[in-house]
Amino acid sequence: MKYILALPFLLTLLLTGCASYEITDTGRALRTEDQYFEIVQKNSDRTTRYSGLYNVLEMQATLLSSEVLEAQLDQKTRIYLWDDNKFQTEKNLVAKRLSTETEFFLSFFTPEKKNDDLGTPKTLWKTFLDVEGRRYEGKVIRIKSALAELTSLYPTHNRFYTAYSLIFPVSEKSIEGKEMKITVTGPVGSGTLNFNKK
Secondary structure (H helix, E strand, O other), rough: OOHHHHHHHHHHHHHHHHEEEEEOOOOOOOOOHHHHHHHHHEEEEEEEEOOOOEEEEEEEEOOOOOHHHHHHHHHHHHHHHHHHHHHHHHHHHHHHHHHOEEEEEEEEOOOEEEEEOOOOOOOOEEEEEEOOOOEEEEEEEEOOOOHHHHHHHHHOOOOEEEEEEEEEHHHHHHHHOOEEEEEEEEEOOOOEEEEEOO
């Protein structure tokens, strides 16, 4: 009999001791910040290109997969204290994005400031997404958010890099989990980043 009475206590202790989520005021469970950063790291890649001893190009990117974007909703809820209505509105926007395009966050650095112009109409840089033998050319948009906001979402980004959004005209849902690579290439150099490598 005493074992039966102790069972609920032990179960509660076990569940609270292993809890790896946070609870909002409305009772919704959020991933912890550490879990969020692990998901971002798992969906990211980086590369550096050199000319002799000097780096000519550094970049790191994060695939904004459904896993990353869902975790990002939790992170933004934590940061901005979103209520349930705001969370649901943002969740609906994420679902729409995933069904129409594939997006990457790109943190980009080149020592020559004049060469850091990926998001301008006259840029000589090209971006490509290769997946399942098909190539898609990307649209590049410079992200002008505050550094503090960017580093809260992408912890490896820093003040020396420029933040860009790479958007490709293929549904992320249709290529989710498949091996893919993005290439950023121009007269200065070329770099490739790999995702979902088996």
